[in-house]
Amino acid sequence: MTMSDTTPGVVARLRRTTVGRSVFRSPPKVTPRDRAAAHWASFFLHIYPVKMRRREIAFRYSWYLGVISTVLLGSLVASGIYLMFFYVPSPNQAYSNIQTIQTDVTFGQYIRNVHRWSAHLMVLAVAAHMARVFYRGAYKAPRQFNWVIGVTLLVLTLLMSFTGYLLPWDQLAFWAVTVGTEMAGYVPVVGESVKEMLLGGVLVSASTLLRFYVLHVVVLPTVIVVLLMVHLWRWRKDSMLDTDRPVVEGTAQPELEGSATDG
Numbered sequence: 001m002t003m004s005d006t007t008p009g010v011v012a013r014l015r016r017t018t019v020g021r022s023v024f025r026s027p028p029k030v031t032p033r034d035r036a037a038a039h040w041a042s043f044f045l046h047i048y049p050v051k052m053r054r055r056e057i058a059f060r061y062s063w064y065l066g067v068i069s070t071v072l073l074g075s076l077v078a079s080g081i082y083l084m085f086f087y088v089p090s091p092n093q094a095y096s097n098i099q100t101i102q103t104d105v106t107f108g109q110y111i112r113n114v115h116r117w118s119a120h121l122m123v124l125a126v127a128a129h130m131a132r133v134f135y136r137g138a139y140k141a142p143r144q145f146n147w148v149i150g151v152t153l154l155v156l157t158l159l160m161s162f163t164g165y166l167l168p169w170d171q172l173a174f175w176a177v178t179v180g181t182e183m184a185g186y187v188p189v190v191g192e193s194v195k196e197m198l199l200g201g202v203l204v205s206a207s208t209l210l211r212f213y214v215l216h217v218v219v220l221p222t223v224i225v226v227l228l229m230v231h232l233w234r235w236r237k238d239s240m241l242d243t244d245r246p247v248v249e250g251t252a253q254p255e256l257e258g259s260a261t262d263g
């Protein structure tokens, strides 16, 4: 059977051209083995298992809360990049830059609101996602490691909100960060050093603004994106390790007992 037998019209013709053949390397997908080969050959699909449980991608199992968190993260990155075009993290300019974004920049007020709302909703969505994982017992073997990555993602999400809060450089921002960093200072042993490291001194100042800005636009988003890639990869791979599969005599995997995807 040829490609044209399985793929309709225009797409099949495009795939047969020299350019098409250099882009799409997968063989015609006739048997399950062909489909698996296509999966492995694709850059975008190769991280996914070839098969996965239908139940795990059903709305009633996950309520798509992790997916919603991911979409909100995408919205934050896109709107954040737009805001960066008009914002300078210096005490002399930050506040007036925000005023300009609100009043003069094309779509400025709209994009700023998208950024703020996405941030609030992401905190809610991530917390709800964590509660869902707990309620379903989806933290149990073989998913313990993904739970730990998840907790780290939650902390990083909260830190994103905290660092973003200072950037408008208004009274609310200034005092909120003063209170937040003072609280960090009360942590036993390391508190004082953490506080000074965050502030870049003993008080909220130009150094604090610059540090929070770098954390907010470079460090935290990069760590979140990298960890999220691992999180999603583990989500799919862990689904293959489920003990619901029939276990062959003598090959039982005790460490997977008490698996969690029921319900």
Ligand code: HEM
Pocket: 056, 062, 063, 064, 065, 066, 067, 068, 069, 070, 073, 126, 129, 130, 133, 138, 139, 143, 146, 147, 148, 149, 150, 151, 153, 154, 157, 224, 228, 231, 232, 235
């Ligand atoms: C930036 C924050 C996060 C994002 C974007 C995110 C994203 C996702 C996505 C898309 C999924 C698969 C679909 C779903 O379950 O809805 C997932 C699964 C999972 N997440 Fe998260 N997550 C985040 C934070 C967390 C947190 C805070 C926890 C728990 C402490 C967590 C634990 C898990 C676990 C254990 C799974 C596998 C669930 C299962 O297989 O049933 N994640 N995550």
